[in-house]
Amino acid sequence: MTLANHNPSIINGSDLCLACGLCCSGALFSHAFVREHEVQFVESLGLSVSAKNQRLGFHLPCPLLEDKRCTIYAHPRPSVCGGFQCDLLKKYLAGDVTLSSALESVARLQNLLQEVKKNLPEGIIWEQISDTDSEYAHAIFENPEQRQAHPELLMAWARFNRYTQKHFQKNKP
Numbered sequence: 001m002t003l004a005n006h007n008p009s010i011i012n013g014s015d016l017c018l019a020c021g022l023c024c025s026g027a028l029f030s031h032a033f034v035r036e037h038e039v040q041f042v043e044s045l046g047l048s049v050s051a052k053n054q055r056l057g058f059h060l061p062c063p064l065l066e067d068k069r070c071t072i073y074a075h076p077r078p079s080v081c082g083g084f085q086c087d088l089l090k091k092y093l094a095g096d097v098t099l100s101s102a103l104e105s106v107a108r109l110q111n112l113l114q115e116v117k118k119n120l121p122e123g124i125i126w127e128q129i130s131d132t133d134s135e136y137a138h139a140i141f142e143n144p145e146q147r148q149a150h151p152e153l154l155m156a157w158a159r160f161n162r163y164t165q166k167h168f169q170k171n172k173p
Contacts, residue, residue, distance in 0.1 A: 013085070014073075015099060016092050020106045021068035023084055026060035027113050028169055030131035032080045033057035042078050053133075061127070086168045105167045112160040119153040121146075 022028055033055045034042050042049055047058040057080075064071045070081070088105055091097045097105075117126050121140065128136040140146045140153065147154060 013089050013093055016089055016102050016106075018069050018073060019103055021065055021070070022106065022109060022168065023086060024060060024062040024065040024070060024081070025068070026127060026130050027109065028086065028164060029060055030127075030134075031057040031059055032062065032078070034078050034080055038078050041076075045072065045078075059127075060130075088167050109160070109163055109168065112156070112163055115156040116153065116160050119150065119156045121150060121153070 024032075031052050033052075034049065034057050036056060039049050039056060042058060045064065047063065049056055049058055051057075062070070070077070085093070088097070088102055092099065092102045113126075120126065120129070124136055124140070128134060129140060131137065132141075140150060141157070
């Protein structure tokens with residue numbers, strides 16, 4: 001019997017999401033994709049919509065995120081925002097992990113992210129490498145000389161990605 005079976009009405013995920021914010025911070029994704037019919041609404045929120053890989057979306061981190069919290073969480077949001085559930089949230093909603101355990105996973109991933117950021121080459125910021133299609137990510141992660149020059153970054157990146165895939169997004173979109 002899972003924890004959720006005891007009283008499923010108590011667990012709705014908001015407590016975890018509002019304490020996390022990783023999906024909106026750019027830690028898990030570099031873009032949030034939106035449906036074509038939502039573009040005007042998304043732009044009315046002050047978000048810039050552009051095309052990436054022939055899909056419309058806005059760049060992350062989301063400017064509506066403040067201190068790990070969505071400033072419009074209780075208001076209408078784009079469907080990608082309200083509908084996304086990371087693997088950790090799914091486990092929490094199913095009662096397979098407690099809120100305390102889930103928050104420990106969030107804190108661990110945030111620490112791993114800080115370790116990556118700490119090891120970035122001078123002049124490079126997270127947003128430039130979080131999009132693995134970016135020229136910066138290619139220059140750092142695929143250039144043999146850069147790989148040799150930044151072993152701590154590569155190890156931090158590997159730990160971050162392994163933990164992300166294990167706990168937050170097994171099947172990256």
